[in-house]
Structure formats: structure tokens, C-alpha cells
Amino acid sequence: MTSMKIKSAAAPPPAARPSLAVASPLPHDVRVSFEFFPPKTEKMEEILWDSIQRLAPLEPAYVSVTYGAGGSTRQRTHATVVRIRRETMLEPAAHLTCVGSIREEIDEVARQYWRSGIRHIVALRGDPPEDMDRYAPHPGGYAYASDLVAGLKRVADFEISVAAFPEVHPQAASTEADLDNLKRKIDAGATRAITQFFFDADIYLRFLDRARAAGVTVPIVPGILPVTNFARVVQFAAICGTRVPGWMADLFEGLDDRPETRRLVAATVAAEQCRALYANGVNDFHFYTLNRAELTYAICHMLGVRPKAEPTGRELKAAP
Ligand SMILES: Cc1cc2nc3c(=O)[nH]c(=O)nc-3n(C[C@H](O)[C@H](O)[C@H](O)COP(=O)(O)OP(=O)(O)OC[C@H]3O[C@@H](n4cnc5c(N)ncnc54)[C@H](O)[C@@H]3O)c2cc1C
Numbered sequence: 001m002t003s004m005k006i007k008s009a010a011a012p013p014p015a016a017r018p019s020l021a022v023a024s025p026l027p028h029d030v031r032v033s034f035e036f037f038p039p040k041t042e043k044m045e046e047i048l049w050d051s052i053q054r055l056a057p058l059e060p061a062y063v064s065v066t067y068g069a070g071g072s073t074r075q076r077t078h079a080t081v082v083r084i085r086r087e088t089m090l091e092p093a094a095h096l097t098c099v100g101s102i103r104e105e106i107d108e109v110a111r112q113y114w115r116s117g118i119r120h121i122v123a124l125r126g127d128p129p130e131d132m133d134r135y136a137p138h139p140g141g142y143a144y145a146s147d148l149v150a151g152l153k154r155v156a157d158f159e160i161s162v163a164a165f166p167e168v169h170p171q172a173a174s175t176e177a178d179l180d181n182l183k184r185k186i187d188a189g190a191t192r193a194i195t196q197f198f199f200d201a202d203i204y205l206r207f208l209d210r211a212r213a214a215g216v217t218v219p220i221v222p223g224i225l226p227v228t229n230f231a232r233v234v235q236f237a238a239i240c241g242t243r244v245p246g247w248m249a250d251l252f253e254g255l256d257d258r259p260e261t262r263r264l265v266a267a268t269v270a271a272e273q274c275r276a277l278y279a280n281g282v283n284d285f286h287f288y289t290l291n292r293a294e295l296t297y298a299i300c301h302m303l304g305v306r307p308k309a310e311p312t313g314r315e316l317k318a319a320p
Helices: 042-058 074-087 103-115 145-155 175-187 201-213 230-240 246-252 259-279 293-302
Strands: 031-036 063-065 092-097 120-124 159-164 192-195 284-288
Touching: 031 042, 042 293, 063 074, 074 092, 074 103, 092 103, 092 145, 103 145, 120 145, 145 159, 145 175, 159 175, 175 192, 175 201, 201 259, 230 246, 246 259, 259 293, 284 293
Parallel strands: 031 063, 031 284, 063 092, 092 120, 120 159, 159 192
Antiparallel strands: none
16 A cells, blocks of 8 residues: 655645535536446346446446456456447446557457447556566557557547546556656547545545646546445555555444445445535546445435436336
């Protein structure tokens, strides 16, 4: 786990940031998007589709489907994204990574997406497969996400989102180099950044200040991870360089054997995080759903995001 060195002089101190009390009127201008992962088994497929069905009436701007480490889920990601396109009115976005493939293979995957009507790609470098210590560009492959963005734009005029790291990517040479990298990805054709998950709203807001000061003007959408398994998130956060504040450990303390209580705490923590961001002008949120709808649904509800009046016109076309 690493912590960010804060350099921005322009950002007001944390205490000066407005917050939103639970008693405040609900926002009416919040936009959401949801991330899912491709299912491995029939049971997981059922859970995914139940979740999609539950969350669809909230009319997300798009729903994205991840690409397993090392490109391990290529077929499953493709099948899931295409099924979302075919069977729902949702706008699907396919994650695609540079890892383990030559450029021509990745270009062909992209062409298949385009032919299947997929217009939005989340373009990433990707993490190395488990049997590899550290990332090394594949010979003949796209080395970094910025190269992939440029390559995808050569294939077709995709809408492209990329990753951003409020607490700096763990392998970045410096905070400045990481921001330069984000700019390269935007210059190559990306029109949105989605952040790695974080828990301290102020870290995101300071990152936003730095990015804007550096001339990044595209939306930088906060990635929100509702936490239910605290121990696992601590491990994952250490790998991603996300700081886990002490108050979170306090909140989850003693709840290891109380999953229901953990879920209630998780919804409260994430909703508070989002409302603090909203009070500071953020109204676009990307949720890492982990294919579980209820928690994300509850948080959206607390953000004033409700199913649209019937008929919504964007619900599932037909039961899958
Ligand atoms: C929203 C989101 C979704 C994700 N989805 C997936 C997924 O579906 N599948 C998956 O495997 N992973 C996923 N990841 C994880 C991501 O692949 C990793 O965090 C990865 O380590 C970095 O990806 P990137 O696209 O930011 O890489 P890049 O933008 O390429 O940056 C990676 C690192 O390389 C550095 N760098 C960039 N260019 C150069 C250069 N020319 N020379 C030297 N250093 C350079 C950067 O500063 C950074 O430290 C996701 C992450 C986020 C935030």
C-alpha cells in the first residue's frame, strides 16, 4: 500500500470541503455506470444476469465488463458484452488490455466488437498473469494503455475510457509521470477516465485539482468500491496502492462473522463517500458491483438514483 504525496497548493484543506448531510435533499442529477466481471460458471452467470436485471432500471450511462488478468477471459468478456448488447437496452463497454497478445490479435478482437455493435472500449494496460512477477510488454504487442488507445482509434472510432489513479499507479516513475501518462491516453483519443477505487474523498478531489491544473479536461469519474469483505479489500488495496483509512478498519472491526451488518455498514460508507463527492461538484459515479446488485442499488437509491417511471424504454428487452 502506498500513500499519495499531496503537492497541490490550490486545493483547500480537507476541513474546507463542503459535505452533504443525510438530511439534505436528494440530488436529482446523478449519473451512474456499473462494472461487472464475466461469469465463470452457470451459477455465476445467473447471478450476473439477475444483477443486470436489477440495476438496468436505474438507467446507467453504460455498463462495463472486465477482461481477466493476462487476457484470460477474452471469450467470456466478449460473450457477456455481446449478450448485453443483444438482450438489453443498456450500453455495454468492453474492457480490453495489452497483456499477452500481439497487436494484430488485439486489433482483431476490437474489429469483432465493432462488428457486434460495441462502440465503447475501456482500454487498459492490464496486470500480468499470476505466474508472472511484473509486467513486461508482449513482444509485438501494445506496450502501454496509451499505445492501445491509439491502436483502437486506428481500428474504428470507438468511444474510449481509460484508467486513472488518484493515489498514483504503483509502478509510475513519479506523480508527474503518472499524470503525463493520463494526458498521453487522452491525447491518443480517450474521452473519459475512470479512477481506481479510493476511500478518502479528499484524495480524489485533490487529484482532480492536479489533473485539471495539468490540462486534463475530460470527465474523471470516481470508481466506487462498496466494501463488504474488508480483509480482502485491504489485501487488494495494498496491491493497487490505495490507502485504507484507519476509520474504515474501526468501522468493520468485530464484524467478521456478521455479513448482514457488514453489508449495512458498506452501503453507509459508500453512500457517504459519494455524497461527500457530490457536495464537491461530482455527479458521475462508476460502481465496481462485483456482480452483486443489492449493495450498489441501495447506494444509488441514497444518491437519488431511482428507476425511471414506467415504461423506461431502457430496461431489458426480454428476459435472458
Ligand atoms: C477502471 C479500471 C478498470 C480496470 N479493468 C481491468 C481489466 O478489465 N483487466 C485488467 O487486467 N486490469 C484492469 N484494471 C487494472 C489495470 O490494468 C492496472 O491497474 C494496470 O496496472 C494499469 O493499467 P493502465 O491502463 O492504467 O496502464 P498504463 O496507463 O499503461 O500505465 C501503467 C503504468 O505504466 C506507466 N507508463 C505508461 N506509459 C509508460 C511508458 N511509455 N514508459 C514507462 N512507463 C509508462 C504508468 O505511469 C503506470 O505506472 C483496471 C483498472 C481500472 C482503474
